[in-house]
Amino acid sequence: MMLKYEGFREMLLDKSNTTIKLIDDCGNRWDCYQVYQSLLEKLFKIGGQWKRMVDARRMKHLVYMKLGAPTAGNNMTFYISFRPI
């Protein structure tokens, strides 16, 4: 997962964090890693079990994903829900 640094990510993701947890709408936990990239443009790249979750949930493209966090600041746990097209 690659996210631009500005906006949401700037407020909620910490550059020094390397691991985050994603909690999906079934209550399952997926351990992901994140890499902060600042070479060409500022990006957060999130990998790890993201691909496993996509496969397990049989997600198709054009699905809307909502990423949420309870507060601004340094979050290590994010909640995601999906909405069909």
Added chain:
Amino acid sequence: MILNCFGSDFGDQINDYALLVDKNGNEFAMRVKRINGSIFLTRGWAALGDFYDIGLGAWFTLRFMGLSRFDIRKIKSKVKREISIPVFTPPMRFLIERVGLPPNVPYVFPASMVDLSFCHDPANFQMSYEKQLSADDIKSGFLVNNHLEQYGTRL
């Protein structure tokens, strides 16, 4: 729900969490709740339904293997058609988040069964951000930035 008769015989061998394993090695962690002497598999159950793509009326054959572990023997749909079990290498593991769960004390039956299953707390979406997944996000394993993301940001 696991029946009272089973619970009275083997309930002491089931902890707060159970593990269901199918024949292809996929694992599902489940939260166990005890209500009025019965055992309920609550959080994590929804993942199982979603994974096998089954709905109301499906049949599961579980075998208790001891130490909170169950093996999934057969899954049949409502019309008794056997459901094929997806193969993943390595096998899929569905873990549940244990932090922040209330203690597992016996409590009275909830007014609605929905209360037993997991649902997101709206407070966890106070800061939220929505994005439409592209084909690249699905295939490459990375969620790639696109223009929609710019407009999807809500703060």
